[in-house]
Amino acid sequence: MSPSEDLKGVLEDLDLSETYLVCAMFEEAASLASSIVSRLRGLTAPVDGVEAEDIVECAGVVFVQALKGLGREIMEEFIGKWKLIDGKYYALADSKLPSSFPEEFMTHYLDLVEVYAVILLGKILGDADLAISWVENAELPEEKRQDCG
Numbered sequence: 543m544s545p546s547e548d549l550k551g552v553l554e555d556l557d558l559s560e561t562y563l564v565c566a567m568f569e570e571a572a573s574l575a576s577s578i579v580s581r582l583r584g585l586t587a588p589v590d591g592v593e594a595e596d597i598v599e600c601a602g603v604v605f606v607q608a609l610k611g612l613g614r615e616i617m618e619e620f621i622g623k624w625k626l627i628d629g630k631y632y633a634l635a636d637s638k639l640p641s642s643f644p645e646e647f648m649t650h651y652l653d654l655v656e657v658y659a660v661i662l663l664g665k666i667l668g669d670a671d672l673a674i675s676w677v678e679n680a681e682l683p684e685e686k687r688q689d690c691g
Contacts (some may be wrong), residue, residue, distance in 0.1 A: 549590060552578055552597060559604045568615060570609035575601040604659070617658045624681055656689070657681055 555578055562571035578601040582594045659680065664673035 548581075549592060552581060553592075556597060556600055556604070559601065559608075563604050563608055566611060568608040568611040572605055572612065575605035575608065579605070587657075599679070614662065614667075617654075619659060619661070621655060621680070655682060 556572055559571050559574040559578065560573065562568075581596050582598050582601075655677075659673045659677045663676060664670050
């Protein structure tokens with residue numbers, strides 16, 4: 543296969559990885575972007591006027607964004623499995639987690655919620671409205687809700 547044909551395949555894969563990212567298929571996007579970077583490792587000469595560095599940079603951006611999406615998805619799924627009842631946290635029945643946890647778990651859970659909502663959503667992703675909405679809807683004691691807000 544010629545370098546030009548190889549490049550065409552890489553560009554098609556880059557386009558596909560971007561499509562995966564837009565469709566919130568984060569694992570697929572990260573995997574394909576990583577594959578693109580591996581395939582272009584060591585390629586220094588431009589092919590058909592396209593610099594390999596530019597493609598690697600684009601694939602790197604897709605990879606990083608996919609990892610952010612995966613992290614957010616995992617956090618939302620984990621945090622969404624808890625219910626606050628009478629000041630204690632309980633795992634929802636369908637979560638395959640133990641039904642109740644000791645008091646110190648609550649402290650760690652609340653710290654995790656704060657990191658997720660305030661730092662990840664609000665500061666890193668810059669989505670203050672989503673962070674506020676998430677805190678308002680989260681299973682939190684009122685005093686912790688005020689601390690996060």
